[in-house]
Amino acid sequence: MALKDIAKMKRNDAGISTALGILKQTFGEAFQTGEALREQHAHTTTYIPAQLPDGVLFAKSSDDVQAAVEICAEHKVPIIPFGTGTSLEGGVNAPAGGISIDVSQMNRIISVNDSDLDCVVEPGVTREDLNTYLRDSGLFFPIDPGANASLGGMTATRASGTNAVRYGTMKDNVLSVEAVLPNGRKITTAQRARKSSAGYDLTRLMVGSEGTLGIITQITLKLQGIPQAITGGVCPFPTLDAAVEAVIYTIQMGLPVARIELVNALQMKAMIEYSGLNFEPTPCLFLEFHGTDNGVAEQADLFNEIATELGGGPFKWSAVQEERTKLWKARHDAYWASLGLRPGAKGISTDVCVPISRLADCIRETEADIEEFGLIAPIVGHAGDGNFHVLLLIDEEKPEEITMAESFVERLNNRALAMGGTCTGEHGIGQGKMKFLEMELGGAVDVMRAIKRSIDPDNIMNPGKIFTL
Missing domain, CATH: 3.30.465.10 (Uridine Diphospho-n-acetylenolpyruvylglucosamine Reductase; domain 3)
Structure with a gap:
C-alpha cells in the first residue's frame, strides 16, 4: 500500500479526553501519556509513518485489560493491543488515536x-x-x-x-x-x-x-x-532452481525435516561476512532434522544424496549443539547481516507465500525485479512451505526510493497472487497490505467486515487494520 493511502482516521477527541482522565484516575502510574512512551508504542519496523496513541496502559492482569476496555467502550475510544512491538505492517499504529494496551507485564x-x-x-x-x-x-x-x-x-x-x-x-x-x-x-x-x-x-x-x-x-x-537427537547443517547449490528442487524432493520423499531454510547468493554473502561462516556465496539450504540418533543421521545422509543428484553439496551437518547453534544464529541474524550490504540504509521486510512448485519461479522473477529496479535486496525463505522474505535496503530520506520500494512490493504481491499464493505468509496485513488482501480474497473480505461489525460495532478495536469498514 502506498504511503498516501495510509491515512489518519477521524478522531473522537471528546471521548479520548474523557477516557484519558478516567484511565489515569483508575490506573495511576500504570497509565502514561508521555510522548517518548507513545512514540515507542507506535514503532513499526517498516517505512509506514508512526501514528501515536494518546496514552499507554501497562496492564498487569486480564482484569486490568477488561476494566480499560470497558472505559474505552463507553467513550468510543480506539484500543491498540501491544506486545513487543515487532509488527512489520503498521499493526500497532493508532490512525485514530486512542489507547495502547501494553501486555508485556502480563508474563506469567x-x-x-x-x-x-x-x-x-x-x-x-x-x-x-x-x-x-x-x-x-x-x-x-x-x-x-x-x-x-x-x-x-x-x-x-x-x-x-x-x-x-x-x-x-x-x-x-x-x-x-x-x-x-x-x-x-x-x-x-x-x-x-x-x-x-x-x-x-x-x-x-x-x-x-x-x-x-x-x-x-x-x-x-x-x-x-524435545527430540532425542538433532542434526543440522548447510548445503550449497549451484543455482536457486537446484536448491528449490531439493526442497521439493525432500518433502515428496517424506523426509521429516524440521527446518529447511533457503537463502539466495546475496543473503549468503552478507551472512558469511557478518557471522564468519566458512561457505561460498551461493544459494544455500539450512536444514535441521529431529528424531533418534540413528534416524537423524539417516535423514541427513539421504538429503545429501538428493543434493548430490542436483549438483549441490556437500551437505555439512553436525549433531554438536554448539555448531548447530552457530549456524542458526547466523540464519536468525540475517536481518542484521543484510544491513551491512548498504550501511546507513533501513531494511524494509516484506513476505509472500506461494505453492512450493512455483517457489523457484517466483524468487527468480523477483530477483530480476530487484536487478531492474537497481535495489539491494537479499532473500531468505521458509522453503518447506513456499514462504520467502525480501529485505529492501533503502534510504528513507529519498522519496524516490520509497516510491521504488512500493512499486517493487506491488509487483511482488501481484506475482504471488497470480501463482496461486498469498500476499503474506506470516507478517500479517496490518495497514501495509490491505489493498492486496482485497485482491487475494475478494468477496470473502466482506464476510470479515460483517464479523467485525457484529463484534465491534463502534470499530474501537485496532481500527484501520486488515480492511476498511
Whole structure:
C-alpha cells in the first residue's frame, strides 16, 4: 500500500479526553501519556509513518485489560493491543488515536501440563522465556518467528517461522484463548482437549485477527517433546532452481525435516561476512532434522544424496549443539547481516507465500525485479512451505526510493497472487497490505467486515487494520 493511502482516521477527541482522565484516575502510574512512551508504542519496523496513541496502559492482569476496555467502550475510544512491538505492517499504529494496551507485564506462565503436552500462558510471555522455563521438563514450544516476540502477538498475527514445515504455524499450536471483546466481555474460546467439534471454531477466529476483534489475555498452547537427537547443517547449490528442487524432493520423499531454510547468493554473502561462516556465496539450504540418533543421521545422509543428484553439496551437518547453534544464529541474524550490504540504509521486510512448485519461479522473477529496479535486496525463505522474505535496503530520506520500494512490493504481491499464493505468509496485513488482501480474497473480505461489525460495532478495536469498514 502506498504511503498516501495510509491515512489518519477521524478522531473522537471528546471521548479520548474523557477516557484519558478516567484511565489515569483508575490506573495511576500504570497509565502514561508521555510522548517518548507513545512514540515507542507506535514503532513499526517498516517505512509506514508512526501514528501515536494518546496514552499507554501497562496492564498487569486480564482484569486490568477488561476494566480499560470497558472505559474505552463507553467513550468510543480506539484500543491498540501491544506486545513487543515487532509488527512489520503498521499493526500497532493508532490512525485514530486512542489507547495502547501494553501486555508485556502480563508474563506469567500459569501452568504446564506435562502429561497432556500443553501449557497456559499470559500474552506477554515471549517464546524464548517459555522455552527457557520448559527446558528441564523435556518439552519445548516449536514456533520460532526469529524475533523474540510475545506469544500474544504471535497468536494475534498467526505467526510461524523456521519450524513451520514440521510443526505448523500458530493456528496449529493454539488450543484456546481467553480474550476481552470490544464491549469488555471476557470469553474463553475452547477447553484444553486436543480436538473438538463443539460449535464455531472461535479459537481460529481470534488467531490471526491482529487485535481487531479483541485483546488476547491468556493462551493455551500445544507443546512438543524435545527430540532425542538433532542434526543440522548447510548445503550449497549451484543455482536457486537446484536448491528449490531439493526442497521439493525432500518433502515428496517424506523426509521429516524440521527446518529447511533457503537463502539466495546475496543473503549468503552478507551472512558469511557478518557471522564468519566458512561457505561460498551461493544459494544455500539450512536444514535441521529431529528424531533418534540413528534416524537423524539417516535423514541427513539421504538429503545429501538428493543434493548430490542436483549438483549441490556437500551437505555439512553436525549433531554438536554448539555448531548447530552457530549456524542458526547466523540464519536468525540475517536481518542484521543484510544491513551491512548498504550501511546507513533501513531494511524494509516484506513476505509472500506461494505453492512450493512455483517457489523457484517466483524468487527468480523477483530477483530480476530487484536487478531492474537497481535495489539491494537479499532473500531468505521458509522453503518447506513456499514462504520467502525480501529485505529492501533503502534510504528513507529519498522519496524516490520509497516510491521504488512500493512499486517493487506491488509487483511482488501481484506475482504471488497470480501463482496461486498469498500476499503474506506470516507478517500479517496490518495497514501495509490491505489493498492486496482485497485482491487475494475478494468477496470473502466482506464476510470479515460483517464479523467485525457484529463484534465491534463502534470499530474501537485496532481500527484501520486488515480492511476498511
